[in-house]
Amino acid sequence: MKKNKPKYKQIIDAAVEVIAENGYHASQVSKIARKAGVADGTIYLYFKNKEDILVSLFEQKMGQFIEKIEEEIKTKSNAKEKLLSLIEMHYQQLAHNHHLAIVTQLELRQSNKELRLKINDVLKRYMLVIDHIVEEGMEEKHFDQNLDMRLVRQLVFGTLDETVTNWVMNDQKYDLMKQSKGVHQLLINGLAQKTN
Amino acid sequence: MKKNKPKYKQIIDAAVEVIAENGYHASQVSKIARKAGVADGTIYLYFKNKEDILVSLFEQKMGQFIEKIEEEIKTKSNAKEKLLSLIEMHYQQLAHNHHLAIVTQLELRQSNKELRLKINDVLKRYMLVIDHIVEEGMEEKHFDQNLDMRLVRQLVFGTLDETVTNWVMNDQKYDLMKQSKGVHQLLINGLAQKTN
Amino acid sequence: MKKNKPKYKQIIDAAVEVIAENGYHASQVSKIARKAGVADGTIYLYFKNKEDILVSLFEQKMGQFIEKIEEEIKTKSNAKEKLLSLIEMHYQQLAHNHHLAIVTQLELRQSNKELRLKINDVLKRYMLVIDHIVEEGMEEKHFDQNLDMRLVRQLVFGTLDETVTNWVMNDQKYDLMKQSKGVHQLLINGLAQKTN
Amino acid sequence: MKKNKPKYKQIIDAAVEVIAENGYHASQVSKIARKAGVADGTIYLYFKNKEDILVSLFEQKMGQFIEKIEEEIKTKSNAKEKLLSLIEMHYQQLAHNHHLAIVTQLELRQSNKELRLKINDVLKRYMLVIDHIVEEGMEEKHFDQNLDMRLVRQLVFGTLDETVTNWVMNDQKYDLMKQSKGVHQLLINGLAQKTN
DNA sequence: CATGAATGAGCGTTCATTCAT
DNA sequence: GATGAATGAACGCTCATTCAT
CATH class of the missing domain: 1.10.357.10 (Tetracycline Repressor, domain 2)
Known part of the structure; x- marks a missing residue:
């Protein structure tokens, strides 16, 4: 189950932080990836899209x-x-x-x-x-x-x-x-x- | 006063319609202009920006x-x-x-x-x-x-x-x-x- | 002869000033007209184009x-x-x-x-x-x-x-x-x- | 180092050609990209702006x-x-x-x-x-x-x-x-x- | 599994010029 | 002659998503 893998949670927590700090429209996928410590493409192994x-x-x-x-x-x-x-x-x-x-x-x-x-x-x-x-x-x-x-x-x-x-x-x-x-x-x- | 000119109201009414029909993010300035029956540039005689x-x-x-x-x-x-x-x-x-x-x-x-x-x-x-x-x-x-x-x-x-x-x-x-x-x-x- | 009419010279002198102060690319025809004290359209009675x-x-x-x-x-x-x-x-x-x-x-x-x-x-x-x-x-x-x-x-x-x-x-x-x-x-x- | 990657040089050479052929003001980024054989967006991986x-x-x-x-x-x-x-x-x-x-x-x-x-x-x-x-x-x-x-x-x-x-x-x-x-x-x- | 270089569609805004008054 | 409101074509740049490695 993907939802229990550590990167799944990492990415969601990174998203919360990035959105809170930058606002919804300035929260690019690449920023979330960087904050989560993964590559952009990795996001798409855990989530269908943004x-x-x-x-x-x-x-x-x-x-x-x-x-x-x-x-x-x-x-x-x-x-x-x-x-x-x-x-x-x-x-x-x-x-x-x-x-x-x-x-x-x-x-x-x-x-x-x-x-x-x-x-x-x-x-x-x-x-x-x-x-x-x-x-x-x-x-x-x-x-x-x-x-x-x-x-x-x-x-x-x-x-x-x-x-x-x-x-x-x-x-x-x-x-x-x-x-x-x-x-x-x-x-x-x-x-x-x-x-x- | 610009706010009393007919085109001012036309544009605002067009904006309401276009946004209601297409949604906020699909409401391009050019669509609003077309619906209002004016040229794109005319919008900017009455409004500073979108x-x-x-x-x-x-x-x-x-x-x-x-x-x-x-x-x-x-x-x-x-x-x-x-x-x-x-x-x-x-x-x-x-x-x-x-x-x-x-x-x-x-x-x-x-x-x-x-x-x-x-x-x-x-x-x-x-x-x-x-x-x-x-x-x-x-x-x-x-x-x-x-x-x-x-x-x-x-x-x-x-x-x-x-x-x-x-x-x-x-x-x-x-x-x-x-x-x-x-x-x-x-x-x-x-x-x-x-x-x- | 257009070149001897006062507005002809006014517009040229206005152009020199506007260009010197704002630079070539920020020198719109409307700015030159304003500095010359004439309407935008008047420019085109004295000059073919910009x-x-x-x-x-x-x-x-x-x-x-x-x-x-x-x-x-x-x-x-x-x-x-x-x-x-x-x-x-x-x-x-x-x-x-x-x-x-x-x-x-x-x-x-x-x-x-x-x-x-x-x-x-x-x-x-x-x-x-x-x-x-x-x-x-x-x-x-x-x-x-x-x-x-x-x-x-x-x-x-x-x-x-x-x-x-x-x-x-x-x-x-x-x-x-x-x-x-x-x-x-x-x-x-x-x-x-x-x-x- | 970006300057040593082949696309960096490709883009610059394309820019020279496009500008020489079309003139400075008719040289859109998309034209340079096409001549360089890359996508428009790729330009911005190598250059800050035009x-x-x-x-x-x-x-x-x-x-x-x-x-x-x-x-x-x-x-x-x-x-x-x-x-x-x-x-x-x-x-x-x-x-x-x-x-x-x-x-x-x-x-x-x-x-x-x-x-x-x-x-x-x-x-x-x-x-x-x-x-x-x-x-x-x-x-x-x-x-x-x-x-x-x-x-x-x-x-x-x-x-x-x-x-x-x-x-x-x-x-x-x-x-x-x-x-x-x-x-x-x-x-x-x-x-x-x-x-x- | 993970990477990150490459893609390319999409849009707000400016401004020279026109023309009805 | 003089006006100025209206026009509309044109373009640099962003970013979600893909895919070869």
């Missing part, structure tokens, strides 16, 4: 990203806590990996529609995590019974994504993680069972 | 977009209604202009960081509109007094933007405007004064 | 240049003095008109072969002046009887041209006119009647 | 040109003979390489000031060769002791350059090499020790 590097990068990194969130959530016993956990993990992982934050929030979005559709595929797994939390909250009667699943998904992901993008575009100069509680509160209220 | 076409496009279209929202909001008497109005106008305008929706939600985001910073400048005016509604709601005691302005702004804009982008990426095949009420309810709850 | 401006410029300025040399030479009574006079006038006129010196020695040479053939036509008149002096010197028995006219012409003009070009390329920072005597001596010796 | 091709061309060809003159001069025992040798070699090399003559005398002069300054750098080595001959002649008491070095250099080079340029502009239709003796005599006389 786009494949980017999709794979997103799959690998976002896969780990989501896995960690899933693991953390398992330790929580109700939907509200799980949602807080998701927010905190989302922020924490990007706050602790500046290069990855730049690449996922800014640079990879400059890719074409085709690539972004593939990226969306990867994100579907994340959407499922959100869905499960919301369903659980509805079963617990803590969330409103009539929520439109798609809307909620977009509310949660849209808000998280927008807050992280703003933080990155402001050069990451404030503390992203401090926002967790506030965002959680806003979302919880939005989703809450209306008692009146 | 990027300037795109920035101007965004300024013009988003300027009108925000203006219409502002006008509509003026006719409403409280924050909740104003927020609903904002959501409905936001959705309506993009739903009624498919090409523009594609260009603003998908294609223009493929531009480089520099261009996107300029786009952000234009969006600041929209953020102010949101801010005013939230402030009004807080004064009316309908919204929580302790809201973090930045978070709320990102909650509202992030949700609207994510819902529209999803709708565009799904080829606009469901009715965007029908979501207005649901999104409004989610946001209102999120912002509401906690009475317990 | 090349025609440059040829006319050379004809006019070089015509005056040669005329002044001819007048001065008339006042001298023998070939040696006439040659000194020619050298002094050549240097003096260019030293007193820096812009013209730059244009004739550096910028106009960047034109294509066709234009330079026309420039050569203008210079033929100058070559005749040199020829007359040499012939006179030979008749006076002060110059060698067996001189090859073409070689002498090229010796004299080549030396003058090379010295002026060097002076211009060194930013005119030494006194060109002080070289007159030395150059005269070198040339006179070269042409002299061999008495041994 | 100007770099031209500068390198001049450096290489003029370097060899001067080297051959230096070698030939070494075999001569006094300044007069060395000067004759220099003139003969100068004429001979250009007479035997028509394309190169056209390129150096006519086409390369159409380049901008920047490029011509680089060309002048290359020529400095030639000027040193002339200087050495003149110094030797002065030591031998065959040349005048009070010669102004700069003037002499310009006399010699200006005359050679002017004679070759005239020959090229007259389509090389007379025998350049037959002029050697005549030019040598003129220059020798000009530089000679005055015995009276």
